[in-house]
Amino acid sequence: MNLVEFESVTKRYRLGEVEVTALDSVDFAVRKGDFVAITGPSGSGKTTMLNLVGCLDSPTSGEIRISGQPVSGLEDRALDQLRSRSFGIIFQNFNLVPVLTALENVMLPLYLHRQPRAEMRRRAAAALASVGLTRFADFRPDQLSGGQRQRVAVARALVTEPKLILADEPTASLDTASALSLVELMKQLNTERQVTFVFSTHDQRLLQHVSRVVELRDGQLSSGKAPRAEEAGATIPLTSDSEVA
Ligand SMILES: Nc1ncnc2c1ncn2[C@@H]1O[C@H](COP(=O)(O)OP(=O)(O)OP(=O)(O)O)[C@@H](O)[C@H]1O
Ligand SMILES: [Mg+2]
Numbered sequence: 001m002n003l004v005e006f007e008s009v010t011k012r013y014r015l016g017e018v019e020v021t022a023l024d025s026v027d028f029a030v031r032k033g034d035f036v037a038i039t040g041p042s043g044s045g046k047t048t049m050l051n052l053v054g055c056l057d058s059p060t061s062g063e064i065r066i067s068g069q070p071v072s073g074l075e076d077r078a079l080d081q082l083r084s085r086s087f088g089i090i091f092q093n094f095n096l097v098p099v100l101t102a103l104e105n106v107m108l109p110l111y112l113h114r115q116p117r118a119e120m121r122r123r124a125a126a127a128l129a130s131v132g133l134t135r136f137a138d139f140r141p142d143q144l145s146g147g148q149r150q151r152v153a154v155a156r157a158l159v160t161e162p163k164l165i166l167a168d169e170p171t172a173s174l175d176t177a178s179a180l181s182l183v184e185l186m187k188q189l190n191t192e193r194q195v196t197f198v199f200s201t202h203d204q205r206l207l208q209h210v211s212r213v214v215e216l217r218d219g220q221l222s223s224g225k226a227p228r229a230e231e232a233g234a235t236i237p238l239t240s241d242s243e244v245a
Contacts (some may be wrong), residue, residue, distance in 0.1 A: 001068050003086075003164055003196060004030040004053055011048050011219075024219040025062070030164065030198055035190045037207055038200045041215030046200035047168055049216065053198055054087050054166045055079055067163070076086040084112045088157030090167035090199075094149045096141040096156075103128060103137040113160060127155040131185060147178025154185060158195070160195045165189075167199035170245035171206055183209050 006028040013020045022045045030036060030053075037179045038046050051057040052064060055071055066086055074082065088109070096105045106124040115123075128137055131151040141149050150170065157165045170186075171179035183206050189195040199206075207213060215222050 002029045002031055002065075003034075003067060004028070004198070005063075005065040005068075006052070006140065007063040007065075009059045009064060009130045011052060011057070012060045021219050023052070023059075023216075026219075026221045028214065028221060030195055030196060031068050031191070032163070033194045034196050034198070034212060035187065035210060036198045036212045036214065037210040038198065038214055038216060039202055039207060041202070043127055044214055044216040045219040048219075050168050050198065050200055052168050053164075054089055055083050064142065072092050084160065086163045088160060088162040088165040090157045090165065090170050092169045094141070094153045096152055098141050101126070101138045101140055102133060102144065102155075103151045105141070105152055106159050109156060109160050122158055124155070127159040128152070130158065130189070131155045144213075145178070146174055147181060150174060150178070150182055151185065154182070154189075158189070164196045164198060167197065169200055169203075171201065171203050176205060179203065 006026050009023055009026045009028070010021065011023040013022055015245060026049065027065070028049075038049055040046055048057070052059055055064075055066065058072070066082060070081070071082070097108070100108075103121070103124050106127050107120045110120040110123060121221075125134070125137065128134055131154050133151055133155065136144060136148060136152075139148075141152070144152065150173075154165075165186075167186075171182055174182060186197055186199075187209055190197055201207060203216075
């Protein structure tokens with residue numbers, strides 16, 4: 001079964017007299033274990049699409065299904081539950097809580113899962129270990145580098161063992177070395193632990209490691225288009241996936 005299915009999904013925003021079609025009849029599917037990049041120019045609809053995948057927003061028309069379940073018609077509570085069980089989200093600007101330590105930041109999503117505190121600490125410590133930050137558990141965000149903060153954000157997205165991790169331009173504020181190590185970490189979680197990733201990027205450093213790229217242009221999706229190896233300077237063979245949706 002597909003984790004995520006979009007069937008002719010359209011999203012329009014109205015700003016006064018002006019209506020913007022941010023997504024236009026998009027068909028899209030994510031399977032377990034996918035590592036999918038959404039790319040496209042600024043304003044093409046990437047953030048809109050990720051927000052819809054993560055059920056943070058609802059479509060103007062069309063159907064979205066998560067693990068086969070139609071999202072439309074779900075009550076707020078059921079939607080909250082679906083979100084907290086299904087998704088881990090990594091934001092572009094990390095969104096860490098500045099007064100909490102790395103470990104406490106990673107524990108946050110677990111509060112929704114109502115577990116004993118010792119169990120939450122154990123799971124948060126394991127998630128921090130999986131991103132190589134055990135030594136920094138007691139550091140606050142302002143005591144960490146940008147790359148380390150983004151790793152804390154990855155650990156926080158992982159800690160609930162979600163079906164799918166969503167990331168909006170996860171490397172946008174990172175230098176090349178930190179960006180590459182973040183991509184390697186995501187790729188490793190994907191291959192070793194079958195964590196499914198859907199993320200937006202126009203970062204060629206990231207795209208060259210991605211096996212499936214979908215491209216948005218003015219809210220329309222063209223699928224299965226991987227960047228040409230010579231364009232991306234790829235060292236890893238790219239496989240395009242033409243079986244989208
Ligand atoms: N809340 C909103 N209200 C009105 N229009 C919006 C809203 N959010 C997005 N849009 C419009 O929808 C279109 C797609 O925006 P979106 O943020 O999804 O693009 P993007 O591909 O993520 O761009 P970027 O690469 O700059 O982040 C744009 O034309 C934008 O102006
Ligand atoms: Mg965006």
